[in-house]
Amino acid sequence: MHSQLGEFELIQRFFKTGSEAMLSSKNPTILLGIGDDCALIKPNSEEAIAITSDMLVEGRHFFAKANPQWLGHKALAVNLSDLAAMGARPIGFTLAIALPQVDSSWLEAFSKGLFAVAQQYSCPLIGGDTTAGPLNICITAFGAIPHGAALKRSGAIAEDDIWVSGSVGDARLALAALQHELNLSQTDFQTIEARLHQPTPRIELGIALRGVATAALDISDGLLGDLNHILRQSQVDAEIFLDQLPKSSTLQRQSEAIQNQFSACGGDDYEICFTAASNRRDVINDISKRLALPITQIGKIKNMQSLKPTIHIIDRNGTTLSASDTEILLKSFDHFA
């Protein structure tokens, strides 16, 4: 890690203060935090370490002039969402950030959002890098999982149920309103805005699903597009019941086309999509109650019918959508579009 002089020492001290406040509670997993060539962590001997890295770029993942507090929240939350999808308990994270200039009010707000999430999930900042450059936020997050308990994408088998947590499509709806693709009342917008800017990583759910889910991932690019990763890695097909996709009452006030498109392919949901044997339904419903988090069965895993894993979409009449109609629906949110 580079040690910058001058203005950047100020920034580093800023982040270091937030980090030390959390590490002072004597986290036994973190042996060494910010300030040396490396951070040092040591999980329990029975645990593996989960690692995920996401890079957020201005104009791509967030608007120029984005609220820095929300940005700090989201930058860490999307990484914790990946840990959740693996069933990992957060350990800590590194932050590498390029800043176009040193703006202390921006940094204060960004840190506030960042450390609020870090505190909530007991996930301290343990190292990183700061530099000048076009705004770019790269967080690498670390979690611990009992050896063998990780929720991979490759374990789904035929006749497993497919589930999704919370509701899907609201982040896309908020984005559509911001981009003037559609009109939303002020009240409706305020109800769902946080889904876009301040996603909730489903850490407790991921941990609860250890030994229950056969495969899992978090939905960042759209439910169906992401589900495809499970299908490809598990070499299975899926049937999805389109009208079962869980939607907020706000989204339910939109046209059916928008409801379908946004819930199936919206992106930025950061809910967990997972598969489980059908004899685990009671367990899953109990988890849902305990966490006060809706978990909805939205389909079934099927044996592969062709050489390529396929999602068969069933509409409200029980009719399977044609390949071309499915194709249209599958046009998923693409950060590089």
Place this chain on the structure above:
Amino acid sequence: MHSQLGEFELIQRFFKTGSEAMLSSKNPTILLGIGDDCALIKPNSEEAIAITSDMLVEGRHFFAKANPQWLGHKALAVNLSDLAAMGARPIGFTLAIALPQVDSSWLEAFSKGLFAVAQQYSCPLIGGDTTAGPLNICITAFGAIPHGAALKRSGAIAEDDIWVSGSVGDARLALAALQHELNLSQTDFQTIEARLHQPTPRIELGIALRGVATAALDISDGLLGDLNHILRQSQVDAEIFLDQLPKSSTLQRQSEAIQNQFSACGGDDYEICFTAASNRRDVINDISKRLALPITQIGKIKNMQSLKPTIHIIDRNGTTLSASDTEILLKSFDHFA
């Protein structure tokens, strides 16, 4: 980790191929590489994990139009240098990269440089993120260290010797030539160019120094500036013998002022500066012989004389430089200058 569609699937496949080629050799520490929500690693139960993250930005850490193969080399090497400074054995790394466009020849050359270093140090790519944006390369690297053996910055004590590996100042000399600060013959430039573009992480040295060095770091921002971090964290002073700083014959052909400035404060050296008790000199000289790497004693650690750790610079006549002369010399390489 996001999964991009379209062009970015091509890029991801590119990196994945290089990653899988290395993981096929069945690395027992890597339980899961690219392709899931997280990578999974599991060190031996006696080992801690060292983590370091560096972000390289165009126009700041490298020139626009920089040779992409060198860039791939350097991006990983500077992170491995941090692992070396900790005494860690490399385990793997994640790569998050923002690219302004998809340029397959650029990617091929970048990957070639990246994976050559990865292969040399048995450090596979295990995950990451790709996105569109101004060119930005963020690598987070992981290493393993026997619990308690890490070379921290905080262990130097009075009367320890101060050592540095290899030679210092050549990277700064190459940069000066490229920036037309001075003229260098074609031959001289070619002799030292690799020191700037393709640094050698001193991994074997770091491992050999476990149990020998009392403190260590790698020199990225200039020898004296970086040494200050050891002094601050160990709460000690240092005496540095200016004419003992190891310099290449190329640098020795420059003026004395340039020799002093570039060797003491040049930056981008990626050598290891460490401290050790004076009864370890034979051990250190043996390590130097075994690794065929010069290791030079350049000073002594002293008890702190004032409230602030200080470097006392001794010139060739045995005279201690004044504070103002030292100040001038200490104007270290600053990425945010």
